[in-house]
Amino acid sequence: MLQQGRTRAGTKADVITVVLGTWFSVGLFLDAWAHSNLTELESFFTPWHAVFYSGFSATAAWICWLVYRNYQQGRRGLNAVPVGYGPAVLALPVFAVMGVLDYTWHSILGIETDIEILFSPTHLGLAAAMIVIMATPLRTAWLDTSRDKPSFPALLSLGFCASLVLLFLQYADATVYPAEAIVERFSYEQGKSTGIVGKLTASIFVTNLVMLAPLLFAARRWTLPFGTATTVQVIVAGLSASITAFSNLGIAAALVLSGVATDLLLVKLRPSEQRVVQYRLFGFLMPLITWLFYFGGAIVLTGRFPTVTETWTGVPLVAALSGLLLAVLFVPKPVPVRL
Template sequence: MALANTGVRRLLVDSGEPRGWVSLRVDLVTALLGVWFGIGLMIDAWAHTNLTELETFFTPWHAAFYSGFTAVSGWILWQVWRNVRAGRQGLAAVPTGYLAGLLAIPAFAAFGFADMMWHTLLGIETSLDILFSPSHLGLIVTMLLILTTPLRSAWNAPDVGSSPTLMRLLPALIGFAFATTLVSLFLSYGDALQWRPARVVEAFSSLEDPGAERVAIAMVVTNIVMLAPLLFLLRRWKLPFGSVTIMYTLAVLMPGAQTEFENVPILGSLMVSGVVSDLLILWLRPSGARRGAYWAFAGLSGLATWSLYIAFASVAGGGLPTVPELWTGAPIVAGLIGLVLGVLFLPNAVDTERA
């Protein structure tokens, strides 16, 4: 035992070499295994939302979720072990961008055990309480750290630069998009993408309907959840065409799973708005170094996204809402919030090459 402990301590002592970066292929595998992990959570979220008879922790849905965790964790650990075999020790063995994900692995496992005990002793949540369970919150935070590993890996990678190609940025986009879906999941009570088109039209057709306030609040929350990640990325990179489309397409999977894809027109509106936002990037060329264009994109993207939301809901839901102030003003509010976010994210222009 003493010999084993001595070996572990020696392994943890940093050997002094500068930490290196993994290849695009390694990051892509990390991202795709994260997709397995993320889709496993979506399947589990669907089960918790739609199968009220759940009575045990040991379900096929949890198996899909935790097998994804095992796969992506094993891959991350393998990258570290390869460097250990090459003679590196301590932090020198951990690829740049992979440390937070590595530390999140045992933390996630601990929260997974806590979740099992929570369900065993207190039962299975199937309503709003699922989003406030302490063990679930621990799982989601550590999962965020694991899924965003490709993003951190690419952030300062020497072969990325400020104007990366779509392929080079793809692992970061995939990981960040799935991380965004986790946030939307735990803000499901304020997710405008879960509303059916007819209900949106109905809610915005009466000032007496409490749904009007709920839809308006959900649009504000979802606008921030969707737009903030884009502004974060645009502060660092000149995003290649297709980036927003990819992120928004992946983002609809979580609300789609939760609603059994019964609100496809609403989900489709976000996917189309991804294409529109990509076109806005092509036109405005926003970046950390172009503050005016960055602010303009933030406002116009919010305005376009929620104008399309109202348009798709109206077409699929039987016509325009009858309270014009609501359906005309809500997208404008979204655009103004986008502008405020843009100012907060980029109060002054920055040198993206040194970000």
């Protein structure tokens, strides 16, 4: 007997999806570590690729099982796909094809060990498909109208998606700088700032948008519980630590602490589309808090202040202003209706 209508996978299923996705993501972080810290990679068949692709296989098998289970219950076509899982079902074969193409690419052109890894077409295809797959628990929670708060799998999904975006913006990732480098970059001689402070400053603004946008996005849909920002920052800090072979744990810890402070701000302001002033205030204050913790951590760890006070004190303020602008773009004023 055919059963009609689509079903929800349920929170337990989403937990399994995000756990397998974590396995999947850890494999990618290990691969990022290898490409960043091992100068001679001569083979596609590596332990980190094994973790990465086995994580994908496990995730794919689980999602296919959810569809098959619904098929066994009599659902056909789109009705066999749980709500929110449709894009992932489409992304699975895309990822598999990109994996084969990536092996072919490496066989012909060799293994990348520098910034070109972030621009390889096959890697970009893998990353895009992976983000779609990892966002599944976030989509299922978003589409569940009975929820006024995100599930924990949704928060993990949000954090992993942000970290994957930041991974492929690694050339503009401010989280990977150790404390000593941060202080040195903002201690340049007058008239000699070009190329010294500029790269880190630009990286801060890019990283700022990647870390703030997911929270502004989620706040449009839910009342965000305490722990939301910390979850995102722990995952982002874990990514930066893996890339640097855990040489910047102090800065990673500062980012996690900024997440705790941001969670206190979320609880106090409760930003939402209906609370526009609080929403925009959050867009301003979250970056200010994050980058004050960032520079504060660098100062504490090195025991000295950057010598150019104007730049390191002004950068968090510019980041805050850009966050305010992003909040305005996310929730703009209604367009006046012509009468």
